[in-house]
Amino acid sequence: MTRTSRWFAAAALLAVAAGPWTGAFAQKVLKFIPQADLRILDPIATTAYITRNHGYMVYDTLFAINDKFEVKPQMVDKHEVSKDGLTYTFTLRDGLKFHDGAPVKSADCIASIERWSKRDALGQKLAEATESWTAVNDKTFTLKLKTPFALTLDALAKPSSNVPFIMPERIAKTDAFKNIDDPTGSGPFKMVKAEWVPGNKVVYVKNTDYVPRKEAPSWASGGKVAKVDRVEWIYIPDSATAAAALNAGEADIWEQVPPDLIPLLSKNKQITVKNNDPLGSMGMIRFNFLHPPFNNAKMRQAVLYAVDQKDYVIGIAGDPKNGKPCYSYFTCGTPLSSEISAEPLKGKRDYEKAKQLVKEAGYKGEKIVIIDATDQPIVHSQSLLTLENLKKIGLNAEIQAGDWGTLITRRAVKESPEKGGWNIFHTWLVGPDMVNPAVNFPIRGTGEKAWFGWPTDPKMEELREAWFKAKTPAESKAAADAVQKQAFEFVPIIPTGQFILPTAFRSNITGLIIAPINLLWNVEKK
Amino acid sequence: MAVVAFVVFLLLYLTPGDPAAILAGDAATSEDIAKIRAKLGLDDPFLQRFGGWVWRLLHGDLGVSIFTNLPVTHLIGQRIEPTLSLTFCTLVISVLVAVPLGVVAAARAGSWLDRAVMAFSVAGFSVPVFVLAYILIMVFSIELEWLPVQGYRPIREGLWEWARHLILPSLALGTVYIALIARMTRAAMLDVLSQDYVRTAQAKGLAPPAVLIRHALKNAAVPIATVIGIGIALLIGGAIVTETVFALPGVGRLTVDAILRRDYPIIQGVVLMFSGAYVLINLAVDLSYMFFDPRIRY
Numbered sequence: 001m002t003r004t005s006r007w008f009a010a011a012a013l014l015a016v017a018a019g020p021w022t023g024a025f026a027q028k029v030l031k032f033i034p035q036a037d038l039r040i041l042d043p044i045a046t047t048a049y050i051t052r053n054h055g056y057m058v059y060d061t062l063f064a065i066n067d068k069f070e071v072k073p074q075m076v077d078k079h080e081v082s083k084d085g086l087t088y089t090f091t092l093r094d095g096l097k098f099h100d101g102a103p104v105k106s107a108d109c110i111a112s113i114e115r116w117s118k119r120d121a122l123g124q125k126l127a128e129a130t131e132s133w134t135a136v137n138d139k140t141f142t143l144k145l146k147t148p149f150a151l152t153l154d155a156l157a158k159p160s161s162n163v164p165f166i167m168p169e170r171i172a173k174t175d176a177f178k179n180i181d182d183p184t185g186s187g188p189f190k191m192v193k194a195e196w197v198p199g200n201k202v203v204y205v206k207n208t209d210y211v212p213r214k215e216a217p218s219w220a221s222g223g224k225v226a227k228v229d230r231v232e233w234i235y236i237p238d239s240a241t242a243a244a245a246l247n248a249g250e251a252d253i254w255e256q257v258p259p260d261l262i263p264l265l266s267k268n269k270q271i272t273v274k275n276n277d278p279l280g281s282m283g284m285i286r287f288n289f290l291h292p293p294f295n296n297a298k299m300r301q302a303v304l305y306a307v308d309q310k311d312y313v314i315g316i317a318g319d320p321k322n323g324k325p326c327y328s329y330f331t332c333g334t335p336l337s338s339e340i341s342a343e344p345l346k347g348k349r350d351y352e353k354a355k356q357l358v359k360e361a362g363y364k365g366e367k368i369v370i371i372d373a374t375d376q377p378i379v380h381s382q383s384l385l386t387l388e389n390l391k392k393i394g395l396n397a398e399i400q401a402g403d404w405g406t407l408i409t410r411r412a413v414k415e416s417p418e419k420g421g422w423n424i425f426h427t428w429l430v431g432p433d434m435v436n437p438a439v440n441f442p443i444r445g446t447g448e449k450a451w452f453g454w455p456t457d458p459k460m461e462e463l464r465e466a467w468f469k470a471k472t473p474a475e476s477k478a479a480a481d482a483v484q485k486q487a488f489e490f491v492p493i494i495p496t497g498q499f500i501l502p503t504a505f506r507s508n509i510t511g512l513i514i515a516p517i518n519l520l521w522n523v524e525k526k
Numbered sequence: 527m528a529v530v531a532f533v534v535f536l537l538l539y540l541t542p543g544d545p546a547a548i549l550a551g552d553a554a555t556s557e558d559i560a561k562i563r564a565k566l567g568l569d570d571p572f573l574q575r576f577g578g579w580v581w582r583l584l585h586g587d588l589g590v591s592i593f594t595n596l597p598v599t600h601l602i603g604q605r606i607e608p609t610l611s612l613t614f615c616t617l618v619i620s621v622l623v624a625v626p627l628g629v630v631a632a633a634r635a636g637s638w639l640d641r642a643v644m645a646f647s648v649a650g651f652s653v654p655v656f657v658l659a660y661i662l663i664m665v666f667s668i669e670l671e672w673l674p675v676q677g678y679r680p681i682r683e684g685l686w687e688w689a690r691h692l693i694l695p696s697l698a699l700g701t702v703y704i705a706l707i708a709r710m711t712r713a714a715m716l717d718v719l720s721q722d723y724v725r726t727a728q729a730k731g732l733a734p735p736a737v738l739i740r741h742a743l744k745n746a747a748v749p750i751a752t753v754i755g756i757g758i759a760l761l762i763g764g765a766i767v768t769e770t771v772f773a774l775p776g777v778g779r780l781t782v783d784a785i786l787r788r789d790y791p792i793i794q795g796v797v798l799m800f801s802g803a804y805v806l807i808n809l810a811v812d813l814s815y816m817f818f819d820p821r822i823r824y
Binding site (some may be wrong): 047050121364375403408450 | 558
């Protein structure tokens, strides 16, 4: 080999080693560590929050709620309500396009809402009141109701799972129980499905055709301006590695920081750890109403007297700064929350009262099975505390541990605990999922059709219906108070407190929207 | 392979867990889950499901993931490169370091060098991979900022980028294999070094390196090749901890994630792939014996 050819070979090798030149340096790439791995693309088929968040990237909604809990038009330009409150007419904004270039039409909106209303509880309520949806033309459509439904716009603006996202009609016509895999939406970002590696990476690029509203962003309402060219969701399963990646600048934002890593990240001056979620999440104890001993209201009330929310908040959030007791069945900090009838859950814990209630309930020492998911710290910490509390009041309780997949399978078993069923499980919901009786599904008492645990509480259902009929904010508040009073009597769940998992981001990141969902429009990377 | 396919399918059928419940999400009702189960065909009888799976398998179709709706072959295809890359780099590091260490330790048996190699070997076995991984990340990624904390870059994005992302995982994982192979090499070499033909070679006046490498190491190679073969099989099966700590999207993590979510088509697909890989690796190891020891014939 001659000297010249050696140099040529060396240069060629270096070129190969350096990799193909893509011109990517000019792009602004936001690297985001999400709270979970995105596995399901269909925000209607699942209530998983990670899929909801993906939905906000690629889809848009007709309406959205702002930080004052007001419903604001989003894809809708204008809307009218008839005097009798039975006909709603919606007109879409100009320039709305799906990612495949097709314009957003009335038929797309109708098909999307109809699919959503087959799965979502509030959507089902709207569907019960609906006579018909009709496309007047490509941009205008009407909703005709059988009976007035005051929450029509609130339903269409529902901020959390399931969100009524608008999809192309060809996709929205899919069976609501079949998982769709085409992420074509009309939102501010487009998913690059070819680069999707489940368990590792999701890639979105700016939707250059998106026409944002002119208003400032507020929660999911207002102008959705994509200020980066590309967003990469990098799923890092190990928290310590995620912290190291953020420290090293390999990631820009970490959606939910576990409490034990907050001090470590706070030491880095290039990183801000901040609570971006004004509503946080609510932990809860759920009983099985089909089997003894918690088919007896006195037993459930007894547990109310033994639960100390302060312990649960520290157990979940690690630091009292990241959580607080919330003695309400509705998310604290929202209009319907109150401490009405909350005395059994507040103040000094009264184990003697709890024991007395257990005695009155005629508890015969039946074994109480708490199903636990040790791979979910929020569930596991609550399970351990509940076990201790139940033992304190003389109950024969035990934990049966597994993973989250096992827990959510087992909680669907209606058999007795001896035959593979259960008595108690724990979970949590984000704040928006518990703000009012319409979305707060754990309090429902529809028996076999209710959430796992299957409580039958006709009085709760009556009070919930009364809330739907409220015409003024004062009436709504009074009706919600009545719902809460009944909840503290019947005890469908026990709220275990309100907690926050803060977001961490690097100092070159600005514009993060304070909202109950991590929204990535308006975010700038300098 | 047929037995593996049947046993895996049967085990998954009997294992508690319901992908429909996981797919539906936390707020779903029993009614929702029942409808999803029906759509996914999870209520069908065992033989019908197994028959359908075998029929598709015979047509080269491993099925579609319940959650992502992506073909299992596509998902395995996405993950195989990081796994093979990690396997390759780990083995290269392990063999290049461990075999000379084992040979030197055997040649200087009883010396401080031998003891040092054995002490390193014990430490390599004893320190959990994740501890070593965090130390490596702290030193080389956070403090020195030489290497990335996590992730994988395909080789088509550049050789250096690819290698940079594999150095720390390979070092962390390789330590165990270095320890294993070094011990095995030392033991095999000690056995061979006491043989008459080695003494004869030494008596002929051959230089010590020639005796060690040409006469001793070649004859000690059969057990070493076996250990390396087992190592390859284990690595392809998934270095779960290493893949998790360094966020490498390998087959191991794909398998664990699929098990946690009860994504049956993926589990069946990867287990079948693993069993095929194990058969091929064992065959290759067996065939390599003929190269190291011409007396071996099949």
